[in-house]
Amino acid sequence: MTTAIMLILSVATEFSRTPGPRERKDGDFSGEQFLQEYLVPKYEEAKRENAILFIDLDNTEGYGTSFLEESFGGLQRLYPTEDVLKSLDFKSDDERYVIDDIKKYIKEANN
């Protein structure tokens, strides 16, 4: 029996309930900040431990498309030779379509 290790990253409790714009210069709690300070470190840790990074998207006010694209599309662009989706899992009970959007941004990140 194999057990998958899971690291959890909650956007609302660890980052912000009000995710903001794409870049730091555009406002607080940007996708750029989330990517650099939270997502990349956790992703690297998940890779080291051969774990899945589970991202809880619930309990925020919502997400702008720029934030999601910069965070997750940006993650794929940082690791262009890797399939980052294989190391990620998501929870979004509040807005289920957000997960589909994120997957689309990851797939189109290097276009």
Added chain:
Amino acid sequence: MKKLYTERKWKEHSRKRQENELDRRRHRNKYLGGRSTSPVGSRQYNRAGLSPYQKFHPVSAPHNFSLVNNPEEVIEFFERMRATFKKKRSVFIDLSETTTITADAITVLVSLLKNDRFTRGKDYKGNVPNDEFLRDKFKESGFYNYVLSSTRPKNPDYGSIRARNTIKVDGATAQSLITFATKKLYGEYRKQGGVYKVLLESMNNTRDHASGRGEHRERWWAAVHYDENAEKAGFTFIDNGVGIFKSRSLNILQESLRKLNINRNSDLLKKMLRGEIESSTGIPYRGRGLPSIYECLQRGDIQNLIIITNNVYANIQTNRVRILENEFSGTFLYWEISK
């Protein structure tokens, strides 16, 4: 005679007289404490820094003061104000004869009056609707949080106009508007991810595109108004920039689009909403703002989405787009949520 005024004795007398006069004036001003001795409306004038003798040129609002329902007349009213300010004249805003007044028009009015490029630094004042119901509605809209008045309600109950001094994208403002709306609608806060998304995308668009060729960044205004009778909350977002079709980045794109026979702004807006136009940045993973707003409408997260920009008035819900005779300077969005 000349010899008298040049004599030392006369000069000394004159100097003492001037000093006494100056002392008397200083004492008088200290006693008055800035109050005017003018008999009519002096306190109001002094508090607002206005002179009772200043001439204000009246500009009358249309009877139906609603940008959403009566765009042509309301835009024409704003343009008359602009023209008056441009002639370096102070303006008296006459709302007395309005029979309908909506929060979207009030929000745009506030945004213009707080814009020095619109008022050219000239003074303005005005009145309120004669109709008692409209007068109360106007007072409770949040207008007086931004405009000085002698009759200011303490806590606007039905409206909440929010302006940001920053040009940044601000999730906290979006959160506060949503909290206000949902507490009115449902008696408690409820998440409105679609509304949050529309607000953030609008702020992003203002930041990225509203300034046109200029170096300055445009300020944006956002407001929410609760309609108790209809049990709905209406959101208004406005920037007084160049409008979607005059942004520098889009102008470059439009040249190419003309070759594809997309000449009218109304057609261009439809394509932009459906995501059929690539980002003007040329970066393929950008430019999703307007399409995502359209998707929120399609999902039912918001209703009755109306966009007014440059010469286009678009009711996205009913898919009716029309060309305006009077151009609107800036970008205006309105949408609703209901129970």
